[in-house]
Amino acid sequence: MPKRPLAVALTGGVGAGKSEALRMFETLGASTLSSDEIVHDLLRSDEGVRTRLEARFGPGILTREGEVDRTVLGSRVFKHPEDLYDLESVLHPRVIREQRLFREKLAATPGAPLICVIEVPLLYEVRGEGRFDRVVVITASVALRRMRAASRLDEREERLISDAEKVRRADFVFHNDGTLNELEAFVGEVWKQLLAQVEA
Numbered sequence: 001m002p003k004r005p006l007a008v009a010l011t012g013g014v015g016a017g018k019s020e021a022l023r024m025f026e027t028l029g030a031s032t033l034s035s036d037e038i039v040h041d042l043l044r045s046d047e048g049v050r051t052r053l054e055a056r057f058g059p060g061i062l063t064r065e066g067e068v069d070r071t072v073l074g075s076r077v078f079k080h081p082e083d084l085y086d087l088e089s090v091l092h093p094r095v096i097r098e099q100r101l102f103r104e105k106l107a108a109t110p111g112a113p114l115i116c117v118i119e120v121p122l123l124y125e126v127r128g129e130g131r132f133d134r135v136v137v138i139t140a141s142v143a144l145r146r147m148r149a150a151s152r153l154d155e156r157e158e159r160l161i162s163d164a165e166k167v168r169r170a171d172f173v174f175h176n177d178g179t180l181n182e183l184e185a186f187v188g189e190v191w192k193q194l195l196a197q198v199e200a
Contacts, residue, residue: 015149
């Protein structure tokens with residue numbers, strides 16, 4: 001029977017450094033997946049998603065090429081909670097499905113890495129931590145995250161669970177206010193501990 005990979009969720013606020021940490025885990029040998037990239041792919045190429053969003057928000061959210069304009073859509077939904085809820089009700093089930101399929105494919109692939117790390121920005125907000133074996137939280141000061149994220153640090157922050165609560169729930173935590181070398185050292189140490197678990 002195929003061995004299920006150890007599933008690690010990587011989460012944290014906008015601009016905390018999750019994407020950098022995800023790349024570092026991949027370099028060390030993890031299979032990695034970005035939930036943000038799943039969303040981008042769905043908006044770009046899933047006809048069912050496009051049809052539902054056009055019906056809900058109107059043709060103004062589409063580009064001249066018929067693709068969902070993420071900038072236009074974002075400017076609308078992040079100012080209206082009911083619109084954001086409707087968007088997430090379309091996207092979240094599909095994102096969860098893609099995460100599940102990714103893990104199933106790994107389990108069925110001989111020689112595949114036994115650890116997968118999935119970046120899940122809204123892990124706690126959607127009560128998704130139960131789908132994972134371990135959780136890594138990357139956090140940073142608001143001022144630093146604002147500098148890193150520029151305009152992306154916006155109304156989304158108001159509805160997120162606090163960093164303090166995420167830290168309390170996590171298995172591994174890194175306060176990413178320092179250098180990339182320090183983040184890399186943290187990821188390396190977490191990787192050693194994860195390998196020890198799968199090899200035990």
